[in-house]
Amino acid sequence: MFEDRLRDLLISGRNQARKKGINAEFSFHREKSSLIRLGNSAVALSTHEELTRLDISVQQGRKVGSSSLTADITSSEQLQATLDQAAENCKAALGKDYEPIFGKVEETVDDSAGFDPELENFSPEAKTDLYAEVVKALKPKGKYDFSGSWSSGSTEMYYITTANDNEAYRRLTDSKFLMVLKEQNRKWELSVERTANKTGTFMADDVIAEFSSLLPIYEKNSGYKTKIGRQRVLFGPQAIAELLMLGIWGGFFGRFWEEKRAYTAKNKFGDKLFDASITITDDPTNPNVFGMPFDFSGKRRRPFVLVEKGLFKGLLYDSMAAAKYKKQPTGHDLSNTDFVLAPGNGPAGLEAGKKLAKNALYIPHLHYTHLPDPTKGMFTGSSRFNAMRLENGEFIAPLFSTRITDTSPSVFNNIVAVSSISVSQNESSTYSRRMPEAMSVPEYMLCDNVRITDVADSF
Amino acid sequence: MNTKVDNIAPAVKNQFERMIGSGCSFADARFYDEDSSQHIVLYDGNLESNNRGFERGIGVRVLKQGAWGFAATANLTAISACFDRALANAQAAAKLLGFPKDMGPAQPTKGQYRPPVEKDPFEIPLSEKLKFLKDIDTSLRDKTVAQRIVTANFQRRRIYYWNSEGTEIDRWVLNTFGSMMVMSPDKDGRNQRRSVELYSDGTGTRGYEWLTNPDWFAGHAERIKSELSEILAAESLPPGKRDVILLPGQGFLQVHETIGHALELDRILGYELSFAGGSHVRPEMIGTLRYGSEKLNCRAGVVENSAGTFGYDDEGSQQRDFMLIDKGVLVNVLSCRADLAEANAKAGKTVVKESGTAARASAFYRSPIDRMTNINIDPGQDGTLEDIIKDTKDGVVLDVPVSWSIGSNREHFHFGCEIAWEVKDGRRTKVYKNPTYQGHTLEFWGSLDKVGNRSTWRLHQVPNCGKGEPNQIMELGHGIPVMRFRNVQTGEKE
Incomplete structure (x- = not known):
C-alpha cells in the first residue's frame, strides 16, 4: 500500500485541481536503486539513488500541458507549483485538431505482489561477494577479464486523475544481473544473465557452471568467419527478445499503422503475417514478465493479442493515437510493456534445439540493432556474446562478429522450430528513471534464410 | 534546513572532512540547484509534447582504498546520510578491487562558466515559442508531405561542484536543440523522410537566438520539402x-x-x-x-x-x-x-x-x-x-x-x-x-x-x-x- 503521507499529499493536489476546475492527471514514481558495475574483474562503481518524481498533465478542451518534478517531494507547495506550471503550459498550448482523451483510472489497483523487501535492500556487499566468487573460480583458468552490472531496487508508481476517485498503485522489486567474461588477447566475450523479482533466485555456482559449459568451444577453436548470404540461424533468448521488439516496433504501433509507416500497413486483422507457430501478446499476467497492471491513462491492462498463430489480431494504441484516429486505447500509455512470444512445439532444451538445427549459426544475442526501413520491417544488428557455429548439432567454433540485415516478416515466416519452453528476458532500463521490464520468449527459435550481410575478422 | 547553496556548500565541505577522516583519498559533490528542461513537439501541427521539467538534488562520490562509491538524493536535508551511503558503497566495492583508482596530483581549482547566450529560452514566453514552431510547421505543409514533426528542446542547469582538494566550480549550462522533419511514403509504400537539426558554423551564441536564426534552422524548411519530393521520385x-x-x-x-x-x-x-x-x-x-x-x-x-x-x-x-x-x-x-x-x-x-x-x-x-x-x-x-x-x-x-x-x-x-x-x-x-x-x-x-x-x-x-x-x-x-x-x-x- 502506498505510504499515507505521499498518498494524502497527492490526493490533496487532486482536490486542489478539482476546486479550481482543472482536469489533471498525477503520476508519481519513486525508486530506490542500487547498482554494482564490474570492470576488469573488479567493482568499478557502486551506486545508490533514492528519487521521487511527479508528472502532472493538465487538459482543458483540446489543449494539453504538462510539468515534471524530480526533487524531494514533501510539500503541498511543491505539488501546487508543479500543477500551476502544467496549467500554465496548458493555457498557452495550441489546441489539437482532435479531441484528446483524458485519463481516468478504470478501477482501483493496489498491487504489491511483486515486492520483496529483501531485494529492495539487497546489499552491495552481497553482490560483490557473488562476483568475487565467480572471478576467483574462473580467472585462474585463462587470460580472462570480467565485467558486468547488477542492478536491484524497488519502484513505486501511483496514478490518479480528477476524473474519478479511483487510485492505481504498483510497487515491485526487480534485479538484473549480467556478467561478461572476455578473453584478453582474442577479445571474445561470453555472458551470463539472470533476472529476478525476489532475492535468492540464483547462486554463484550457477553462473560458474554456465560459463564453464561455454568456455571449451571458445578456448579450443579459432573464430569462424561465416559466409555472406542467407543461412540457418538458431536464435537464443536475448536475440529473440530483440527480434520481437523490432517486429513490434515496425509493425504493431497504431500510429505508424494509421500513417502507413508500419510494415503491416497494407494488412487488415485476420491476414496471415507470420508462420503459424508465431503468437505474440502483451500479457501482464504471464509469470515471466514483471506485469504492469495499469497504464498512465488509467486503463486496466489485460492480455492483449497482436498475432495469433501467425494471423494479424491487434495494434497498440496509446491514448494520443487512439484519440487522433478515433480508436479505443489499448492500455499502452507506458514504456514498460509485457510482451510474450508464445512457446512453440519444438523439443525442450537447447541441446534438442541444436540437434534439430544440425548445421547453423547459433546467435543468442543481437547487439546494437536498428530499423533502416520500418515500412518493410527491415532491421540490422550484429552477433555478440556466446555466438557459435553449429555442425551436426554440436558447437564447433565461436563466431566472428556477424551482421544480420533482414526483415521481421522474413524472419518470422522462415520458422523451422520454436522451443516449447519459455524464459524470462530482462529488458529493464534506467534512462531517467527505473523502469522494470521483461519479456517472455522461447529459449530458442530456429529460422532458415536469415540474411547475413557482413562478417568481421574479429569478435 | 535552508537548502540554498550558501547552506549546502558548508554542509558538503564538512562531509569532505569527515570522509577524508574516514580514510577516503578523495570526495566530491555536485549540487544541481536547478536542472530545468522544456520539451515541445508539434506532430502534424498538433502539440503532442508541451512539458516543463525541473530537477534538484545532490550527487556525491567518495574514493576509498582505490574504489568508487556514489550516492544521490533529492533530500537536501540528508546530505550526511548520502555521504554515508557513498562510503558504504565504496567499502563494498573495495572488497573486489582491481587496479586502484587514483586521482593523481591534486588540482585545486576555482572557476566559473557561463555559456554565451543572448536570449535565455526559459525567459521566452511559451506562446512565442509555439508561434515560431507553428510557423515552421505551416511552411512544411505540402501535398507531397504526409507527416511533419517540429521539435524544440531547451536545458538550463545551475551546477555547483566541490571536491576535497578545494576545488569550487559554479557553472551554468544552457543548451538549445531544434529539429524538423517531413515524411511520405514512396511509390513502393516505403516511408521516406528528410530532416534538419539546429546546427551552425561554430560561431555565435547558444540561446533562443540560435534557434530563430534562419541560416541554421527555420530557413531550411523549403529545402527539405523539395528534397523529399526528389527522394519520393527516386530509385x-x-x-x-x-x-x-x-x-x-x-x-x-x-x-x-x-x-x-x-x-x-x-x-x-x-x-x-x-x-x-x-x-x-x-x-x-x-x-x-x-x-x-x-x-x-x-x-x-x-x-x-x-x-x-x-x-x-x-x-x-x-x-x-x-x-x-x-x-x-x-x-x-x-x-x-x-x-x-x-x-x-x-x-x-x-x-x-x-x-x-x-x-x-x-x-x-x-x-x-x-x-x-x-x-x-x-x-x-x-x-x-x-x-x-x-x-x-x-x-x-x-x-x-x-x-x-x-x-x-x-x-x-x-x-x-x-x-x-x-x-x-x-x-x-x-x-x-x-x-x-x-x-x-x-x-x-x-x-x-x-x-x-x-x-x-x-x-x-x-x-x-x-x-x-x-x-x-x-x-x-x-x-x-x-x-x-x-x-x-x-x-x-x-
Whole structure:
C-alpha cells in the first residue's frame, strides 16, 4: 500500500485541481536503486539513488500541458507549483485538431505482489561477494577479464486523475544481473544473465557452471568467419527478445499503422503475417514478465493479442493515437510493456534445439540493432556474446562478429522450430528513471534464410 | 534546513572532512540547484509534447582504498546520510578491487562558466515559442508531405561542484536543440523522410537566438520539402562499391560512432564492456595506431555554441582543446583523472598525461563517466564540396542518418541515410533513395582522401547519446567538414 503521507499529499493536489476546475492527471514514481558495475574483474562503481518524481498533465478542451518534478517531494507547495506550471503550459498550448482523451483510472489497483523487501535492500556487499566468487573460480583458468552490472531496487508508481476517485498503485522489486567474461588477447566475450523479482533466485555456482559449459568451444577453436548470404540461424533468448521488439516496433504501433509507416500497413486483422507457430501478446499476467497492471491513462491492462498463430489480431494504441484516429486505447500509455512470444512445439532444451538445427549459426544475442526501413520491417544488428557455429548439432567454433540485415516478416515466416519452453528476458532500463521490464520468449527459435550481410575478422 | 547553496556548500565541505577522516583519498559533490528542461513537439501541427521539467538534488562520490562509491538524493536535508551511503558503497566495492583508482596530483581549482547566450529560452514566453514552431510547421505543409514533426528542446542547469582538494566550480549550462522533419511514403509504400537539426558554423551564441536564426534552422524548411519530393521520385541506390562523400549532417554520426565512442578510455579499459561495449583500441596503441589516412585530424575541441562545451567537467577539470588523431595517428583519448594511471600501466608506458576533461554526468543522480565533448574533424585543404564533387568519378554524396548499427568494439558499422546524390564524372547527376553504406572502421578511415575546407565545416549537436549504467543520456557536439572516402560498400543487395 502506498505510504499515507505521499498518498494524502497527492490526493490533496487532486482536490486542489478539482476546486479550481482543472482536469489533471498525477503520476508519481519513486525508486530506490542500487547498482554494482564490474570492470576488469573488479567493482568499478557502486551506486545508490533514492528519487521521487511527479508528472502532472493538465487538459482543458483540446489543449494539453504538462510539468515534471524530480526533487524531494514533501510539500503541498511543491505539488501546487508543479500543477500551476502544467496549467500554465496548458493555457498557452495550441489546441489539437482532435479531441484528446483524458485519463481516468478504470478501477482501483493496489498491487504489491511483486515486492520483496529483501531485494529492495539487497546489499552491495552481497553482490560483490557473488562476483568475487565467480572471478576467483574462473580467472585462474585463462587470460580472462570480467565485467558486468547488477542492478536491484524497488519502484513505486501511483496514478490518479480528477476524473474519478479511483487510485492505481504498483510497487515491485526487480534485479538484473549480467556478467561478461572476455578473453584478453582474442577479445571474445561470453555472458551470463539472470533476472529476478525476489532475492535468492540464483547462486554463484550457477553462473560458474554456465560459463564453464561455454568456455571449451571458445578456448579450443579459432573464430569462424561465416559466409555472406542467407543461412540457418538458431536464435537464443536475448536475440529473440530483440527480434520481437523490432517486429513490434515496425509493425504493431497504431500510429505508424494509421500513417502507413508500419510494415503491416497494407494488412487488415485476420491476414496471415507470420508462420503459424508465431503468437505474440502483451500479457501482464504471464509469470515471466514483471506485469504492469495499469497504464498512465488509467486503463486496466489485460492480455492483449497482436498475432495469433501467425494471423494479424491487434495494434497498440496509446491514448494520443487512439484519440487522433478515433480508436479505443489499448492500455499502452507506458514504456514498460509485457510482451510474450508464445512457446512453440519444438523439443525442450537447447541441446534438442541444436540437434534439430544440425548445421547453423547459433546467435543468442543481437547487439546494437536498428530499423533502416520500418515500412518493410527491415532491421540490422550484429552477433555478440556466446555466438557459435553449429555442425551436426554440436558447437564447433565461436563466431566472428556477424551482421544480420533482414526483415521481421522474413524472419518470422522462415520458422523451422520454436522451443516449447519459455524464459524470462530482462529488458529493464534506467534512462531517467527505473523502469522494470521483461519479456517472455522461447529459449530458442530456429529460422532458415536469415540474411547475413557482413562478417568481421574479429569478435 | 535552508537548502540554498550558501547552506549546502558548508554542509558538503564538512562531509569532505569527515570522509577524508574516514580514510577516503578523495570526495566530491555536485549540487544541481536547478536542472530545468522544456520539451515541445508539434506532430502534424498538433502539440503532442508541451512539458516543463525541473530537477534538484545532490550527487556525491567518495574514493576509498582505490574504489568508487556514489550516492544521490533529492533530500537536501540528508546530505550526511548520502555521504554515508557513498562510503558504504565504496567499502563494498573495495572488497573486489582491481587496479586502484587514483586521482593523481591534486588540482585545486576555482572557476566559473557561463555559456554565451543572448536570449535565455526559459525567459521566452511559451506562446512565442509555439508561434515560431507553428510557423515552421505551416511552411512544411505540402501535398507531397504526409507527416511533419517540429521539435524544440531547451536545458538550463545551475551546477555547483566541490571536491576535497578545494576545488569550487559554479557553472551554468544552457543548451538549445531544434529539429524538423517531413515524411511520405514512396511509390513502393516505403516511408521516406528528410530532416534538419539546429546546427551552425561554430560561431555565435547558444540561446533562443540560435534557434530563430534562419541560416541554421527555420530557413531550411523549403529545402527539405523539395528534397523529399526528389527522394519520393527516386530509385533506390544500387548496391556496389563507390566513393562516398559525407556531408557534415552524416559525417558527424560517422565520427561519433567510429571515433568518439571508440576513444572513450573507460571503453578502452573494459569498464563499459557489459553494456555499451568495448573498443578495438588498446592502451598501448595510443601514440602509434594508424587510425586513418594522413588527411584525418580529429580533436576534442572547445566550440562555444555547442552542447559539448561546458567549461569544467564533472570532476572540476577545465575543458581543454587537444588532438585525438593527428595526421591519421591516434595520439590521445577521452578520459577522466582516475583512469590515467591504469591506462599508462596497461600500456607499459605513459600514453596519457592529463585528464581529457571528459568526466560528465547527465544529472545529479548519475555518476560521471567518460563522455564525448566536441569531437571534431579539422577542416582540410581540399576545397569546397563542389571541388570534391568535381574530383569524383563515381560516387555518392550522403546526408543525415536514418539508421545506425555498430559492432560492439566499434570495429565495423552499417549506416542508412535519408538521401544520396549520385556523382558521375565530377557532376551530381541524380538523387537516390534508401542509401546505406557499411565498412570496417580502420579501413574506412584509411580510405579518407579528401577533406573539405573551413567553408564546409559545420557544428552538429547530439542531444541523446546513451551510455553507462545506470543509463545516462548526454548532450555533445561534432564539428565536421565534408569528407570523401574511397571504394566503400554501398546499397543493399535485396
